[in-house]
Amino acid sequence: MSATSPFSVSYSNMPSEALDTRAPSQHVYHGLASSATSRAALTTEGLLPAAATNLETEVARALAQMRSYETPLQKYIYLSDLAATSSSIFYATVLANLEEIMPLVYTPTVGEACQKFSAITRGRPQGLFITAEHKGRMREVLDSWNLPVHIIVVTDGSRILGLGDLGAGGMGIPIGKLSLYIAAGGFHPASTLPITLDFGTDSEELLADPLYIGLRQNRVQGDEYYALVDEFITAVKDKWPQALVQFEDFSNDHCFDLLDTYRSQLPCFNDDIQGTGAVIAAGFVVAARVLGVPISEHRCVFLGAGSAGVGVADRIVSLMVAEGLTEEEARARFWFIDSRGLVVKGLNEPMASHKIPYARTDVDGPITTLQEVIDLVKPTALVGLSKQAGVFTPEIIKSVHANCARPLIFPLSNPTSKSECTAETAYTATNGECLFASGSPFDPVTLADGRTLTPGQGNNCYVFPGIGMGTVLARASEVTEGMINAAVVALAECVTEDDLALGRIYPSIDAIRSISARIGAAVARRAVEDGVSSINVDMSDDELVKFVEEAMYVPDRVVSASKL
Numbered sequence: 398m399s400a401t402s403p404f405s406v407s408y409s410n411m412p413s414e415a416l417d418t419r420a421p422s423q424h425v426y427h428g429l430a431s432s433a434t435s436r437a438a439l440t441t442e443g444l445l446p447a448a449a450t451n452l453e454t455e456v457a458r459a460l461a462q463m464r465s466y467e468t469p470l471q472k473y474i475y476l477s478d479l480a481a482t483s484s485s486i487f488y489a490t491v492l493a494n495l496e497e498i499m500p501l502v503y504t505p506t507v508g509e510a511c512q513k514f515s516a517i518t519r520g521r522p523q524g525l526f527i528t529a530e531h532k533g534r535m536r537e538v539l540d541s542w543n544l545p546v547h548i549i550v551v552t553d554g555s556r557i558l559g560l561g562d563l564g565a566g567g568m569g570i571p572i573g574k575l576s577l578y579i580a581a582g583g584f585h586p587a588s589t590l591p592i593t594l595d596f597g598t599d600s601e602e603l604l605a606d607p608l609y610i611g612l613r614q615n616r617v618q619g620d621e622y623y624a625l626v627d628e629f630i631t632a633v634k635d636k637w638p639q640a641l642v643q644f645e646d647f648s649n650d651h652c653f654d655l656l657d658t659y660r661s662q663l664p665c666f667n668d669d670i671q672g673t674g675a676v677i678a679a680g681f682v683v684a685a686r687v688l689g690v691p692i693s694e695h696r697c698v699f700l701g702a703g704s705a706g707v708g709v710a711d712r713i714v715s716l717m718v719a720e721g722l723t724e725e726e727a728r729a730r731f732w733f734i735d736s737r738g739l740v741v742k743g744l745n746e747p748m749a750s751h752k753i754p755y756a757r758t759d760v761d762g763p764i765t766t767l768q769e770v771i772d773l774v775k776p777t778a779l780v781g782l783s784k785q786a787g788v789f790t791p792e793i794i795k796s797v798h799a800n801c802a803r804p805l806i807f808p809l810s811n812p813t814s815k816s817e818c819t820a821e822t823a824y825t826a827t828n829g830e831c832l833f834a835s836g837s838p839f840d841p842v843t844l845a846d847g848r849t850l851t852p853g854q855g856n857n858c859y860v861f862p863g864i865g866m867g868t869v870l871a872r873a874s875e876v877t878e879g880m881i882n883a884a885v886v887a888l889a890e891c892v893t894e895d896d897l898a899l900g901r902i903y904p905s906i907d908a909i910r911s912i913s914a915r916i917g918a919a920v921a922r923r924a925v926e927d928g929v930s931s932i933n934v935d936m937s938d939d940e941l942v943k944f945v946e947e948a949m950y951v952p953d954r955v956v957s958a959s960k961l
């Protein structure tokens with residue numbers, strides 16, 4: 398007897414046009430693929446030429462148009478226009494060409510788009526800007542978005558990728574993340590909401606830009622900042638009690654506090670701390686499989702002790718503890734370097750609280766250079782989350798390789814312009830022997846001996862769509878640590894022997910939908926086990942994955958529905 402779906406939400410069956418007519422942007426228009434019936438129903442009759450095509454033709458047309466633009470930013474602008482014109486054609490195009498389009502709607506191009514957001518914006522609604530001037534009225538402002546939202550990605554623009562404070566221009570990030578929630582995670586476009594909390598910017602450049610779209614004032618600080626965020630979260634809980642909130646690219650003076658405050662109050666997680674942690678921990682699991690060496694034997698040098706660095710280390714520590722180390726023993730296998738050098742207890746006080754658990758107690762005096770730390774530690778893993786381009790020089794990487802036959806070299810900073818090294822540098826410096834992963838994508842590298850190695854992308858995009866889908870489908874009241882750990886295991890299991898043969902320890906981006914379904918199923922099951930969901934998951938893993946897949950939004954189904 399086959400099980401019935403435990404999920405009450407199904408984006409694949411969602412009456413999209415009923416939703417779409419309430420959307421501020423046009424989610425219903427399928428361009429020339431609109432059928433005669435839907436043209437009449439939508440009163441677009443006569444506004445379109447005679448040819449009634451199909452989704453396939455419109456995807457081909459969109460691709461040809463996109464490719465006719467020269468620069469990635471021009472392509473980004475074209476794709477944004479397409480998304481606003483027809484989400485069906487946009488998502489069908491993205492899904493059919495993920496490897497080509499992801500770098501355009503996500504890192505690295507989204508970084509440039511955020512930097513130039515004020516210059517390139519068409520001014521149409523793409524999400525909500527909640528500003529400091531909305532204080533006392535935020536709940537009312539949320540009513541401007543009158544849709545049953547299931548997933549919100551929110552930023553305050555204070556640390557956008559490795560590019561710093563981009564103020565209201567940070568809006569590009571929630572938009573980009575949510576495009577992956579839809580394409581990779583299978584959320585319905587109309588169930589997603591990008592939000593930027595515009596509480597000012599400290600970027601002098603933006604404040605002086607006459608085209609700047611944000612609030613022209615310095616950032617609100619201290620208690621006033623937390624009070625504004627609190628009003629926002631209270632308003633969200635009131636308007637969309639079931640919605641999952643993903644905190645994105647908040648600077649590290651706030652992001653840990655916000656997560657601690659809200660994680661038990663509503664379903665939410667911080668993508669940079671927890672999402673990145675899950676993806677890189679999965680990379681360590683796969684590396685252990687490849688190398689035949691337990692995770693707990695790694696000696697890890699981390700350049701960058703911010704939200705992502707500490708989030709990644711915490712998740713790897715939990716894996717080491719599962720292998721039998723104590724937390725203290727596990728933490729002792731990490732050497733963090735920040736902008737002032739090796740993080741050592743007693744130096745550079747007061748120390749930000751997120752660094753304290755990793756501060757070395759066994760080192761006297763300051764050690765300021767990466768090379769000195771490598772010489773001291775002889776690491777097996779070198780991880781970059783520092784926003785410092787090119788600091789993993791060939792010499793640095795060779796010195797790691799000199800003491801470790803197959804080191805992990807992970808330059809994870811985004812976008813590409815901030816990457817600590819390129820794939821070519823890492824592979825060349827280690828004679829192709831390192832296990833490599835980068836935050837932004839790199840092309841395959843052919844070495845002098847003719848071997849071609851395909852780099853993996855160590856980016857949180859592998860997990861956040863699945864964590865989100867699993868949480869929403871399970872109607873989980875919070876996102877537990879167990880649910881994040883379930884994502885680690887599920888992602889690691891998605892890496893195939895074919896991936897490893899190509900030289901990468903992450904799966905193909907083209908497989909992201911099925912990966913998200915597997916992660917979603919694992920996260921939903923874990924939500925039940927952790928007591929934060931009461932759906933019935935009394936079925937096999939395969940059945941649960943199938944139900945997640947069946948719940949996912951599929952652009953062509955929307956088109957064919959409109960043909961009825």
Ligand SMILES: NC(=O)C1=CN([C@@H]2O[C@H](COP(=O)(O)OP(=O)(O)OC[C@H]3O[C@@H](n4cnc5c(N)ncnc54)[C@H](OP(=O)(O)O)[C@@H]3O)[C@@H](O)[C@H]2O)C=CC1
Nearest residue numbers: 558559649701702703704705735736783810811836856857
């Ligand atoms: N691949 C992925 O999926 C992800 C990648 N990232 C990327 O990671 C990077 C960092 O993000 P995040 O941790 O949130 O940022 P943070 O601002 O929280 O942390 C940055 C860290 O880098 C340190 N740093 C700055 N300059 C130097 C330097 N010259 N040498 C050594 N360390 C330095 C900072 O030091 P100090 O503490 O002294 O200021 C800080 O500890 C970004 O580029 C981001 O795009 C982030 C999330 C996910």
Ligand SMILES: CC(=O)C(=O)O
Nearest residue numbers: 558646669811856857
């Ligand atoms: C990928 C991501 O979340 C970041 O670079 O901030």
Ligand SMILES: [Mg+2]
Nearest residue numbers: 645646668669
């Ligand atoms: Mg981020």
